[in-house]
Amino acid sequence: MPEFPRTIVGGVSLPRLLIGSNWFLGYSHTSLAKDRFIKELQSRERIAAIIGVFLEYGIDAIMGPLSPHMEDAVKQAEDRWGRKIIRIITPSFNIRPAGPPEGEPERVFDKCVELNATFCFPHQCVTDALIDRISGALRDYDKYAAMIRARGMIPGLSTHMPEAVVYADKTGADVESYIQIYNAAGFLMQVEADWVMRIIQKAAKPVMTIKPLAAGRLLPVVGLAFVWNTIRDQDLVTIGCTTADEAREVIAISLDLLNRRVPENALQRTRSKSSLDS
Numbered sequence: 001m002p003e004f005p006r007t008i009v010g011g012v013s014l015p016r017l018l019i020g021s022n023w024f025l026g027y028s029h030t031s032l033a034k035d036r037f038i039k040e041l042q043s044r045e046r047i048a049a050i051i052g053v054f055l056e057y058g059i060d061a062i063m064g065p066l067s068p069h070m071e072d073a074v075k076q077a078e079d080r081w082g083r084k085i086i087r088i089i090t091p092s093f094n095i096r097p098a099g100p101p102e103g104e105p106e107r108v109f110d111k112c113v114e115l116n117a118t119f120c121f122p123h124q125c126v127t128d129a130l131i132d133r134i135s136g137a138l139r140d141y142d143k144y145a146a147m148i149r150a151r152g153m154i155p156g157l158s159t160h161m162p163e164a165v166v167y168a169d170k171t172g173a174d175v176e177s178y179i180q181i182y183n184a185a186g187f188l189m190q191v192e193a194d195w196v197m198r199i200i201q202k203a204a205k206p207v208m209t210i211k212p213l214a215a216g217r218l219l220p221v222v223g224l225a226f227v228w229n230t231i232r233d234q235d236l237v238t239i240g241c242t243t244a245d246e247a248r249e250v251i252a253i254s255l256d257l258l259n260r261r262v263p264e265n266a267l268q269r270t271r272s273k274s275s276l277d278s
Helices: 032-041 044-056 068-081 105-114 124-130 141-150 163-171 193-202 220-228 244-258 271-276
Strands: 006-009 012-015 017-019 061-064 086-089 117-120 157-159 178-181 207-210 236-239
Touching: 012 017, 017 044, 017 244, 044 068, 044 244, 061 068, 105 117, 105 141, 124 141, 124 157, 157 163, 163 178, 163 193, 178 193, 220 236, 220 244
Parallel strands: 017 061, 017 236, 061 086, 086 117, 157 178, 178 207, 207 236
Antiparallel strands: 006 012
16 A cells, blocks of 8 residues: 655654544534444444544554543554554643643643544643634633643644634744634635634644534535645644544545546446446
């Protein structure tokens, strides 16, 4: 199998396609029923098998929250395929006093270390709450970044607000990368796609884009063509898959697009399209 192209983030080599986790853990962005379906379907063995497809192409990095279930699956994939997987963990934690003890930042970051995180990027629910549009800064972010560094992990941030990227760069925040929503549908994006495109192009560090298919609202070839053709060579795309076949499909489409080829993936066959066959 061809090795997927790579880039460097914080001194670490990463594949430009990252394994997402929403379709492992039940975050469908569709309905509670779909969330339940995903959770009931995705056993440790199924997740490990999907990860294994990515590993066949050298895609050895996964992004997601603190999840013992996913960590068990990742370890199973590592054991079966004999390749170390890089963890990009996006934890949430207390940012106000009197929160639950288990949510204290120190305890959460220690847990990230226990789950073998290389990168620790505070989740959007933390990052975006720290954004101060009046001062143009991320309140307290560097305090958390220092805690992450002290534990041997690489800091960055996860955001739904494009201001986070702009403010981090303007203030010299200790950020090695940014996780940013980016898709052709504008799904969950707070400004138009062309604005986010420009912010990514000007970002000081590599950007890890997420939700390229708008949580299933875009066809793979449509969503991936937009993202791969409008990010920089140092930027990355994160994609979640429900099955091993989906993983093979998005990898093949991505490789074709990166090599400036029109994807030749197999098309869906239905009765209504029978007259289109030549």
